[in-house]
Amino acid sequence: MVQYYSVDAKPGYTSETLDRLKQKSQSSQKEILCSLIADEMAIRQQRIWCRGRYIGVVDMGLGDATDTDPIAHQVYVLLLVSLNESWKIPLAYFFIAGLKAEMKANIINIALAKCHAVGVKVVSLTFDGCRSNLLTMKLLGCNIDNIDDFKTCFKHPVSEQNVTVFLDPCHVVKLMRNTLESKSCITDNEKKVIKWKFLCDLNNLQHKIALNLANKLTNGHVEFKNEIMKVKLATQLMSRSVAKAIQFCQELKLPAFDNSDATIKFL
Structure with a gap:
């Protein structure tokens, strides 16, 4: 029997994704290996009142947004891509008006911890080569300034295993x-x-x-x-x-x- 249900889909970490990954981890015969992809995308700048809440303003998924919040002009998206199977699934998104490297590093570390909790092993991280992402790499534990001690991986916040960072070649x-x-x-x-x-x-x-x-x-x-x-x-x-x-x-x-x-x- 096919089951249909509505999805909350509010900004933040998607609980439906984490629940589905937990089910898959418990039923899978092999380890779930994934790459985490992070990217910022431009969106139309507008504030909309919809179903009792404002949409289109800065929203980090911490609670209902208000009409005094600034209008977002980007969405920061996290996507999980399987490395040993053929699937990908959105993990989280946040409406932003710019995001500092410290916040990006925190978001990524929380995402890695949540994936570990549901049995998903994230072994790599991919994002663009813009300045804030390079600083994010340093905050996570990479070393890209000293060619004699070049390091493009960092320790997972829970498992302590290496997570390798790839800058999007395109x-x-x-x-x-x-x-x-x-x-x-x-x-x-x-x-x-x-x-x-x-x-x-x-x-x-x-x-x-x-x-x-x-x-x-x-x-x-x-x-x-x-x-x-x-x-x-x-x-x-x-x-x-x-x-x-x-x-x-x-x-x-x-x-x-x-x-x-x-x-x-x-x-």
């Missing part, structure tokens, strides 16, 4: 692209200069000769501000094919591509 590639474009020039570990100019020059050259040198570079890749969230614009730009095209232009001794070795290596 977001990291976009950050690399954005940094190079905004700074125009950056240097590598050998103090050689990496230039955004070579990418623009390659795009202009391909437009001039009406031929792409075995790459996908277009105006949209170098003038990406209106589509800054598109991952493929960053990955197609920061690619081996673009590096090979610049190298080809350098070997042809085109003046615009002199001293492009560092940029080629970087791409």
Whole structure:
């Protein structure tokens, strides 16, 4: 018999998820291994009165929100993804107007403790590479400042086992692209200069000769501000094919591509 029932779905840690995971843990023949994913997403800014409470204001799941609470412009979401089966399930969400690293670290530690209590083993954490998340890593116990003592894992708050942190590679590639474009020039570990100019020059050259040198570079890749969230614009730009095209232009001794070795290596 199929059973139907309503779900509370208020901000905070989802009790229905934890109950279902506990049932699964008790009936499963194997250990439940999961990765925890944390992300912030933009939402429409509005305050709504619905069924006796306000929706759309900052709400950390600690009680009913009021009309004096600030309007939220983001939602902070935690998602569990199974590593040894094919499923994923939302664990928690919070309406926020910005979230400090200390609060993120607390939320993650509480989530790990709740998962441990229902028999779920979380072995990794994934989030974007923004500044507040890097600080969250440090607060959790990682060390990403000293290359001689590099540490990308931290101790589970209950089991004391290592939880490994992965920065979302798609977001990291976009950050690399954005940094190079905004700074125009950056240097590598050998103090050689990496230039955004070579990418623009390659795009202009391909437009001039009406031929792409075995790459996908277009105006949209170098003038990406209106589509800054598109991952493929960053990955197609920061690619081996673009590096090979610049190298080809350098070997042809085109003046615009002199001293492009560092940029080629970087791409």
